[in-house]
Amino acid sequence: MPKQKKFNLKPEIDGTTIKRWAVRIAVIIVSSIIMAVMVRFATLSDEDVANSVLRGEPILQIVILSLINAAILSTLFTYTLYVKRDSDVGIRDKTVPVIAVAVLLTFVFSMIFGSLVSLYIVPLSLCSLLVATLVDRRVGIVTNILISQTFFLAYILVYGTENAVESSAALVTSMVASIFLIMFLDKAFSRLKFTVVGMLVGLCTAVIPMLINYLVDANETTTILLSGLWSFLSVVLSLAVFMIVLPLMEYVFRLDTQFxxxxxxxxxxxxxxxxxxxxxxxxxxxxxxxxxxxxxxxxxxxxxxxxxxxxxxxxxxxxxxxxxxxxxxxxxxxxxxxxxxxxxxxxxxxxxxxxxxxxxxxxxxxxxxxxxxxxxxxxxxxxxxxxxxxxxxxxxxxxxxxxxxxxxxxxxxxxxxxxxxxxxxxxxxxxxxxxxxxxxxxxxxxxxxxxxxxxxxxxxxxxxxxxxxxxxxxxxxxxxxxxxxxxxxxxxxxxxx
Ligand SMILES: [Fe+2]
Ligand SMILES: [Fe+2]
Known part of the structure; x- marks a missing residue:
């Protein structure tokens, strides 16, 4: 009878494991610092925003913001390990870089469109779609929730509480749209079909911020209509960037998606x-x-x-x-x-x-x-x-x-x-x-x-x-x-x- 293998509760720690964890930690630290600098930079550059919460010592603020970002990214990574314990060993080493790149890209695009067009264009679905497609759908949904909360925090820190309801409406809508898009990922076997359905999701969910803004002030027709438009554009922008970035990430990280x-x-x-x-x-x-x-x-x-x-x-x-x-x-x-x-x-x-x-x-x-x-x-x-x-x-x-x-x-x-x-x-x-x-x-x-x-x-x-x-x-x-x-x-x- 073959000798039975002893069940080993302690994972073996060798040179490769240490290197792997060092890379993961480095990626989390670097991306957290980049995001923190971006938030601080946005605050400094926007002279019109008198309500900014972030005033005073920038270095200390960057350190604190980096710690908050690192905590969120680490939580996401830990959750990935939790849900993917038994299968998909191929992605495990790439999880942290994939999540970090997805979050950073969403952050950068939000910053760019936030300053160029409107604060309420938030391509939040980009992040959750990339993670859901390349890592796991469950992780995509958790990313969606955690990142939207982080974005909300960033908004409050950068722009103050004056536009909190509008920002919150935009983020809630993005979250709802992202969940529908993630659920549809499995059913759409062509990029075109996915884009068309994505646009429909964008149109349907655009009603949410309009209703919220109606509650705030029913007479502000322009604000109500614009909130719907920004919401729709957020989904369209997310889909457009997703379609461009996904093949690049598939290539760089050698990952397979249904597409x-x-x-x-x-x-x-x-x-x-x-x-x-x-x-x-x-x-x-x-x-x-x-x-x-x-x-x-x-x-x-x-x-x-x-x-x-x-x-x-x-x-x-x-x-x-x-x-x-x-x-x-x-x-x-x-x-x-x-x-x-x-x-x-x-x-x-x-x-x-x-x-x-x-x-x-x-x-x-x-x-x-x-x-x-x-x-x-x-x-x-x-x-x-x-x-x-x-x-x-x-x-x-x-x-x-x-x-x-x-x-x-x-x-x-x-x-x-x-x-x-x-x-x-x-x-x-x-x-x-x-x-x-x-x-x-x-x-x-x-x-x-x-x-x-x-x-x-x-x-x-x-x-x-x-x-x-x-x-x-x-x-x-x-x-x-x-x-x-x-x-x-x-x-x-x-x-x-
Ligand atoms: Fe063979
Ligand atoms: Fe064969």
Whole structure:
């Protein structure tokens, strides 16, 4: 019986962890100071604002403001750790910079439009949309609440309490609009659709500040109408900047969003086009795995588009030595001319080659990680047995196994399962005639991976594995049905002839 691992309550602290935390703290401190300086600078530059609360020693005020900002950013980051404990390990290191950049950008745009057009243009939705899209929707909503309160505080400090009701109305409206936009993020699969719906949200929520201003003074028709206009423009501005900034942040931080995944799923993508030209067999295999992975992810409540896209790119590394992979061979098998050790090195290298290619093409980390993990640490049995037949020496099993790491997310585990099941069912399709055959095949494939300990580093459960098995048993026969029917008919005809 394998020795049971002791549960370690204390996280291991090594050089990388210390460096990671140092970067996080530095980002929080720097962005907090920038925001504090901006608030203080706005107060000094606006001579007309006689009500400013901030008077006196600027350095001390900047220090105090920085501390307040740092407390808010740290709270957001802590909340991110709290909600994202089990999944999405890819984003964790980038959370602080992403939140800091999103908050800073919103701050800068608010300052610019506040001084150029109107105080009540607050692109608050920009911040929450960026965080919701790049980090997590729940964190986006908490960001929305915390940042709007911070903005309100900044308004009071800079402009005094004279316009408190109007500022508050603008911020409440932005908060409401942001929540609707965040909820809609999941449903909108194109940037255009999202923009159109965003504008509608902007129009509907513009009523809120108008009603609040009506309560304050029903005779101030211009103020009432203008508050609606500023509110609408706040949402439009947020959406416009969001659409420009999001692709830049996706690129810089190598993060995937539903929008980015949509783009990557296009077969016009240069890497996929190259794959279809240089390794057509692998390309077809990846498309089928994409369909299966999407179905499985849907069945267990994971991101189905991410699963599909990860499957599309999981074997791009095979382009380097395409003819060494069975699906691309047309008669000639180059493995016949080399020793098993060389063969296995060629086969195994496709995971690291693929990972390097995806990194170079700046494909989001989550997809590159799936490519690296899709074979885990499994052995390449065919060449291991072939080598064992050629020698009496004891072979190092590790040399005939993939380097890992094992799947770290549920999507990576789905990819591992669908990849092997697709390859095996393609090879055995003709021999399988009943649903029982398909179930036996899928069950054995999943069991084999589990027995090899391939799911010990990801949060997948037995229930998930059952769901995946059921999904594949239903999906595979229909996928190969046409081919099997065609082959059987032909065989029957040949027999008759
Ligand atoms: Fe592979
Ligand atoms: Fe594959």
């Amino acid at each position: 980015k995944l949509q783009e990557l799923s296009s077969l016009e993508n240069p890497l996929l086009k190259r794959l279809s030209r240089e390794a057509p067999g692998t390309f077809n295999h990846s498309m089928v795995v994409g369909n299966l992975a999407e179905l499985c992810a849907e069945a267990i409540g994971e991101n189905s588009l991410l699963a599909r896209v990860a499957a599309y790119y999981h074997d791009v590394g095979k382009m380097k030595n395409a003819e060494y992979f069975i699906e691309n061979q047309k008669g000639y098998n180059p493995h016949d001319d080399v020793i098993p050790e060389v063969s296995v090195a060629m086969i195994i290298s496709h995971v690291t080659e693929g990972y390097a290619m995806l990194k170079k093409a700046r494909i989001p980390d989550e997809i590159a990680d799936c490519a690296l993990q899709h074979h885990g640490t499994t052995p390449v049995n065919y060449f291991l047995y072939k080598a064992q037949n050629l020698t009496e020496d004891n072979l190092d099993r590790k040399e005939f196994s993939y380097p890992g790491p094992k799947p770290r997310t549920k999507v990576a585990a789905i990819l591992m399962i669908t990849d092997t099941v697709e390859a095996a069912s393609r090879a055995l399709a003709e021999k399988m005639n009943s649903p029982k055959d398909f179930r036996a095949l899928v069950h054995n494939m999943i069991k084999q991976k589990a027995d090899l300990g391939q799911f010990t580093e990801c949060p997948i459960t037995y229930k998930d594995l059952d769901e995946i098995e059921d999904t594949l048993v239903k999906a595979i026969p229909s996928m190969y049905h046409a081919r099997i029917q065609y082959d059987n008919n032909n065989r029957d005809r040949e027999k008759k002839d």
